Amino acid sequence: MKHTLVALVQDKPGVLNRIAAMFRRRGFNIASLAVGQSEQPGLSRMTFVVDGDSTIVEQVTKQMYKLIDVIRVSDLSTEETVSRELALIKVRATAQTRSEIMQLVDIFRAGIVDVSPDSLVIEVTGDEDKITSLTKLLKPFGIRELMRTGRVAMTRGGAGGQERGRGNGATPSKETEA
Amino acid sequence: MRMTGAQMVCESLLREGVEVVFGIPGGAILPLYQTMPQYPQIRHILVRHEESAAMAADAYFRASGKLSVAMATSGPGATNLVTGLACAMMDSSAFVAITGQVSRAAIGKDAFQETDTTGVTLPVTKHNYLVMRAGDIPRVMMEAFYIARTGRPGPVLVDIPKDVFIEQDEFEYPESVDLPGYKPTLHGHPTQIRKAARLIKESQRPVILAGHGVTLSQAFQELKELAEKAQIPVITTLLGVSSFPGNHILNLGMPGMHGVAWSSLAIDRADLLISLGARFDDRVTGRVSAFAPRAKVVHVDVDPAVIGMNVKTHVPIVGDLRRVLRSLNREVEAATHTEWLAEIEQLRRDHPSLHIRDTGNLTQQYVIRKLWELTEGKALVVTGVGQHQMWAAQHYQFLNPNSFITSGGLGAMGFEVPAAMGAKVARPDALVWSIAGDGGFQMTMAELATMAEHKLSVKFALMDNRFLGMVRQWQDLFYKRAFYATEYTRSPDFVKLADAFGILGLRVTERSQVAEAIQEAMAYDGPALVDFVVDPEENVYPMIPPGESTHELIEAPKEAKGVPATRRRDILPPEGDF
Numbered sequence: 120m121k122h123t124l125v126a127l128v129q130d131k132p133g134v135l136n137r138i139a140a141m142f143r144r145r146g147f148n149i150a151s152l153a154v155g156q157s158e159q160p161g162l163s164r165m166t167f168v169v170d171g172d173s174t175i176v177e178q179v180t181k182q183m184y185k186l187i188d189v190i191r192v193s194d195l196s197t198e199e200t201v202s203r204e205l206a207l208i209k210v211r212a213t214a215q216t217r218s219e220i221m222q223l224v225d226i227f228r229a230g231i232v233d234v235s236p237d238s239l240v241i242e243v244t245g246d247e248d249k250i251t252s253l254t255k256l257l258k259p260f261g262i263r264e265l266m267r268t269g270r271v272a273m274t275r276g277g278a279g280g281q282e283r284g285r286g287n288g289a290t291p292s293k294e295t296e297a
Numbered sequence: 298m299r300m301t302g303a304q305m306v307c308e309s310l311l312r313e314g315v316e317v318v319f320g321i322p323g324g325a326i327l328p329l330y331q332t333m334p335q336y337p338q339i340r341h342i343l344v345r346h347e348e349s350a351a352m353a354a355d356a357y358f359r360a361s362g363k364l365s366v367a368m369a370t371s372g373p374g375a376t377n378l379v380t381g382l383a384c385a386m387m388d389s390s391a392f393v394a395i396t397g398q399v400s401r402a403a404i405g406k407d408a409f410q411e412t413d414t415t416g417v418t419l420p421v422t423k424h425n426y427l428v429m430r431a432g433d434i435p436r437v438m439m440e441a442f443y444i445a446r447t448g449r450p451g452p453v454l455v456d457i458p459k460d461v462f463i464e465q466d467e468f469e470y471p472e473s474v475d476l477p478g479y480k481p482t483l484h485g486h487p488t489q490i491r492k493a494a495r496l497i498k499e500s501q502r503p504v505i506l507a508g509h510g511v512t513l514s515q516a517f518q519e520l521k522e523l524a525e526k527a528q529i530p531v532i533t534t535l536l537g538v539s540s541f542p543g544n545h546i547l548n549l550g551m552p553g554m555h556g557v558a559w560s561s562l563a564i565d566r567a568d569l570l571i572s573l574g575a576r577f578d579d580r581v582t583g584r585v586s587a588f589a590p591r592a593k594v595v596h597v598d599v600d601p602a603v604i605g606m607n608v609k610t611h612v613p614i615v616g617d618l619r620r621v622l623r624s625l626n627r628e629v630e631a632a633t634h635t636e637w638l639a640e641i642e643q644l645r646r647d648h649p650s651l652h653i654r655d656t657g658n659l660t661q662q663y664v665i666r667k668l669w670e671l672t673e674g675k676a677l678v679v680t681g682v683g684q685h686q687m688w689a690a691q692h693y694q695f696l697n698p699n700s701f702i703t704s705g706g707l708g709a710m711g712f713e714v715p716a717a718m719g720a721k722v723a724r725p726d727a728l729v730w731s732i733a734g735d736g737g738f739q740m741t742m743a744e745l746a747t748m749a750e751h752k753l754s755v756k757f758a759l760m761d762n763r764f765l766g767m768v769r770q771w772q773d774l775f776y777k778r779a780f781y782a783t784e785y786t787r788s789p790d791f792v793k794l795a796d797a798f799g800i801l802g803l804r805v806t807e808r809s810q811v812a813e814a815i816q817e818a819m820a821y822d823g824p825a826l827v828d829f830v831v832d833p834e835e836n837v838y839p840m841i842p843p844g845e846s847t848h849e850l851i852e853a854p855k856e857a858k859g860v861p862a863t864r865r866r867d868i869l870p871p872e873g874d875f
């Protein structure tokens with residue numbers, strides 16, 4: 120099963136490397152990863168889609184928490200969430216096929232961001248399924264380039280996402296003291 | 298106050314209470330070294346190889362709980378630290394490594410002696426830093442020491458470019474660290490502790506598995522109290538060997554690959570397994586699916602990630618072991634498990650795991666037993682990795698807490714020399730015996746010079762079997778005695794070598810000489826080495842082959858070559874309670 124984890128991390132050089140190295144070393148599979156600034160200065164937010172059962176997700180979370188630069192990890196799989204992905208698709212388009220492609224773009228509420236004599240660049244946002252379906256439909260025209268950002272996700276409403284415990288079972292989540 | 302980056306490093310070391318630095322200078326770190334004479338409070342020990350600096354600093358922490366520093370220059374100096382960092386990381390030991398880096402402008406240009414040190418050491422450190430401004434040094438140093446010693450300890454590396462050592466800035470040591478992403482959980486959750494107490498009450502056949510965490514959290518008394526109050530036998534992992542008195546009636550000893558049979562079998566039969574600061578290494582569990590098949594598992598550890606990593610846990614408790622045990626001991630009810638203890642006693646009688654075959658030859662087991670007798674179980678024992686390490690864990694009965702220092706998780710040969718040095722620096726009054734393999738010893742023996750120089754009176758029991766013994770054992774048992782690349786056909790004359798290093802060297806070839814040589818080495822005022830020329834044919838038993846379970850436990854050699862079974866007997870009468 121795919122799990123969506125969102126991590127709040129320090130925006131410092133090397134943080135991505137630490138996380139990627141940890142995933143590689145522990146043999147965890149990242150299906151997708153998206154990183155960007157958060158609302159708090161100095162902190163970034165990362166959305167991971169991790170493939171694995173709940174034991175693996177628990178290990179991933181715990182190993183993430185062991186990284187000093189990781190501040191919080193939330194599991195959005197069980198929550199009411201909105202999740203989106205953006206893709207840019209460069210598709211071959213001739214005078215004959217262009218209008219057919221534009222119809223598909225309309226149906227998917229996607230947009231065309233670049234037009235050239237023999238191709239179009241399409242921008243589409245949505246969940247992974249939507250992007251995959253559009254890609255499939257465009258395939259016969261000839262896809263020259265495809266670029267997907269990976270999922271970004273957020274809980275609906277007020278809550279900030281279920282913080283996954285640093286510990287195992289019932290442990291107080293925050294403590295300071297040497 | 299305005300000062301250079303190098304001065305800031307030294308000022309920080311003073312504030313962190315660092316007394317010792319093990320290191321070797323070089324170009325990139327020279328500005329720091331040239332500043333150190335201004336700080337004579339900090340003792341620098343010039344080692345012969347950076348790996349030894351790291352391993353000495355590691356053992357210094359294990360022996361004393363105090364942090365020291367391993368210092369190295371950029372490039373080869375830094376890469377030489379890697380094995381020592383990995384060794385400390387695996388065994389939750391700690392020190393701070395400070396490495397020089399090429400100047401900021403040269404970073405990324407493949408400059409002379411440039412290595413991506415933070416990149417290389419990332420997976421073998423708890424955390425690491427590349428400091429790009431002198432003004433950051435105080436904060437980074439404080440964080441480094443804090444991270445190294447708190448929670449589950451681990452080594453932290455600070456890489457500093459040469460020109461940052463020279464750069465001037467304002468020095469202000471922070472009051473406290475600000476690390477929002479690092480908050481170790483120390484108090485076990487009360488509900489979980491009550492659950493554990495309930496499981497203990499309900500269990501008929503409980504066992505405790507005590508690991509390195511007992512030593513790291515100094516929970517010796519608390520462990521003893523729990524074991525005695527609820528009458529629970531204690532099994533110790535390799536790193537837990539000296540966390541419970543060796544002669545205690547409830548001490549069963551080590552389980553697993555080379556553990557005593559009754560410990561492994563007790564885990565096999567237990568209905569409750571209480572793991573205290575142990576992480577279920579595969580050398581302990583063997584095949585995980587067959588490990589502790591009847592037991593509920595209570596797992597206490599300060600590192601949540603090791604709980605549930607290898608073995609399914611029923612009651613996880615995250616916290617500092619000593620604190621958790623104090624709370625648990627209040628909840629636990631006094632109990633007796635007479636039948637269970639009698640059953641284990643029977644297992645002990647049925648499985649003579651610690652009996653030593655009498656081949657008439659000088660064997661490592663014999664030497665270790667003698668060493669134990671003559672030191673009354675009170676030496677601080679350091680080992681290398683291999684057969685001698687296992688025999689030391691089996692046959693030396695430790696009476697003092699935290700008196701066995703060994704590379705468990707990484708199993709790094711060569712540890713026996715620098716670690717003994719670091720332990721002696723940390724505990725100058727302790728009687729430090731290094732039980733060394735002739736293989737591992739030759740990896741790091743250059744440190745004999747360092748020990749002679751600093752009058753570090755370490756005693757070496759060199760187990761000279763002219764083989765990479767443990768590998769030879771695997772060739773013997775699993776590769777039809779195809780001995781390849783494990784024999785030293787020409788080792789140095791270790792007695793002459795000792796002499797060349799300016800330390801006492803003795804040679805022992807017969808059993809009758811053992812006691813006298815040990816005594817002479819101990820009486821000598823200074824480092825000493827006894828070259829015990831031992832029988833290479835001996836293998837370590839019991840043995841559970843890798844990946845197998847207790848059912849595949851091999852108790853003793855089928856029939857040792859040329860040794861009639863009738864000649865087998867104990868060399869030493871069974872001693873005390875053990």
Ligand SMILES: Cc1ncc(C[n+]2csc(CCOP(=O)(O)OP(=O)(O)O)c2C)c(N)n1
Nearest residue numbers: 683684685708710734735736737765766767
């Ligand atoms: C640095 C390193 N290299 C290789 C090994 C693999 N290894 C494990 S035990 C062993 C033999 C050790 O020989 P020695 O130090 O003489 O000890 P003995 O087993 O003979 O007691 C070897 C080569 C290791 N553990 N560490």
